[in-house]
Amino acid sequence: MRETIHLVSRRDYPLFAAGIRRSGQEWRLRVDKQADDREIAATARKLARHLRGRTISRKELVAFSASPVGHWVNLVRVPPCGTWEQRGAHTYGLASEWVGPLEAREDDGIEHLARRYLGAFGPAGAKDIASWSKVSPKRLAPVLERMRLRRFLDEAGTELLDLPRAPLPHPETPVPVRFLPTWDAMLLVHARRTLVLPEAYRERIFHVKTPHSFPTFLVDGHVAGTWRYEEGRVRIEPFGRLPRGVRAELEDEAESLAALHA
Helix, strand or coil: CCCCCCCCCCCCCHHHHHHHHHHHHHHHHCCCCCCCCCHHHHHHHHHHHHHHCCCEHHHHHHHHHHCCCCCCCCCCCCCCCCCCCCCCCCCEEEEECCCCCCCHHHHHHHHHHHHHHHHHHHHHHHHHHHHHCCHHHHHHHHHHHHCEEEEEECCCCEEECCCCCCCCCCCCCCCCCCCCCCCCCHHHHHHHHHHCCHHHHHHHHHHHCEECCCCCCEECEEEEEEEEEEECEEEEEEECCCCCCCCCCHHHHHHHHHHCCC
16 A cells, blocks of 8 residues: 555454455556566465465565566565565565465445545544555445445535544644654644645655654644654754743653653
8 A cells, every 4th residue: 555564453454455446456556567467366365375384575576577567466565574684674474374364355445545645534534544555446435425424514515434433623722742753644634634744844844855854743723843862861953933821832742752762
């Protein structure tokens, strides 16, 4: 999903795999114009046979197939794997041998993906779920339609969805200051609707020289600056003037964060 690394539970894996498989295959074929669906499927079957009872390095996997087959055969990264210091040293194995049976229906998988997303980011629109999961809207729409969900309209009249018993704060609830880590999911492009990261600051957080962004802090639910842990303290760098009383609140939160680092 999103061609990156995810850590999921044994229960989640079969459902996630079933939910994204067809949409992922279609996406890969659109991106790689030279790819042939039948040829990739045949290579994936050959790879699955080759991997029975063994693992394969990333280098060996690339040599095995010139075309990415990740959406055709279910793999997991297994130990020992690469680290930030030694990237690319990944080892793969068949998910069925490490996770267990992968029997799950596509519709059940898509519903599970939607519930997971709404549990973290709801209320949210169907486009947000599709962008995050890469499940095509045409497959997502009928699943969302039959799900029992709470439905809202935002200020622009766009439908927002949420889980039936998900808590909603009172509109006048004060928003506490918060410190976010590097590359927090709330700041990613597919979460733009949240408005957590003001567009005026986006290039200061994400640009080609810092693809993994910076640690940020929030004031009233919006990014207001960056922070760093240095010499036993959390130092903040606001992007502008902070409202009266906010700095004291930030300093209290920063002390707690510094204690966590210690």
